[in-house]
Amino acid sequence: MWKPAWLEALSTQKFFIACSVHEHAKKNEKNICCLDCCTSICPHCVAAHRAHRLLQVRRYVYHDVVRLEDLEKLIDCSSVQSYTINSSKVVFLKKRPQNRQFKGSGNICTSCDRGLQEPYFHCSLDCKVEYILRKKKDLSAFLRPCKILQLGPDFFIPHDADDETTHSTLVDVDEPMGSSDSENLSAPCPNFVRKKRSGPYICARSANRVSEDDMATNMSRRKGVPHRSPLC
Secondary structure (H helix, E strand, O other), X not given: OOOOHHHHHHHHOOOOOEOOOOOOOOOOEOOEEEOOOOEEEOHHHHHHHOOOOEEEEEEEOOEEXXXXXXXXXXXXXXXXXXXXXXXXXXXEOOOOOOOOOOOOOOEEOOOOOOEXXXXXXXXEHHHHHHHHHHHOOOOOOOEOOOOOOOOOOOOOOOOOHHHHHHHHHXXXXXXXXXXXXXXXXXXXXXXXXXXXXXXXXXXHHHHHHHHHHHHHHHHHHHHOOOOOOOOO
């Protein structure tokens, strides 16, 4: 009952949890399985595993799924029911809990008794692997040789947030420290305090100035010669 290590990793590894290596980075959810290291990684870890076989794991109705096109390069997925999301077919990796007993027409999963459509007999990859090991004791006839497996071109790999933060911090610190004029460093402090304390007063003065200008304009209009109709 031999089972490949990468297949065991797909069944046991936890996905869509925060990566402990990039704990403070954005988009650090583990949604990739490195088949050579047999572990789950996040997009920030791709640089360290670029030469390995990488399989993207997706999420569908709170369960882990893999694109059928990618999984077919590793193992025979015939008789496993597939689903279509975002114009691509996917299959479930692990068993899903069955809440109610299936009473409709169609096939039933060989491992978890889940109702399936007519051509299929397994609802997930785990169910098929368990069925083959239980009946035939050997998976070698269903495994396919695959030496290269890369992520799709549409997969977004973010930049390392730690390097960007360190670089920006050094730039911000070096600019004021490299200045030889001490007056430039001390100048913003009193101006900032003065603006903060006299903010309301400045607003009041500006408001008074506007009102005085308006009043002067109105008075000049009143002092002008009135346009009256001629007396007959």
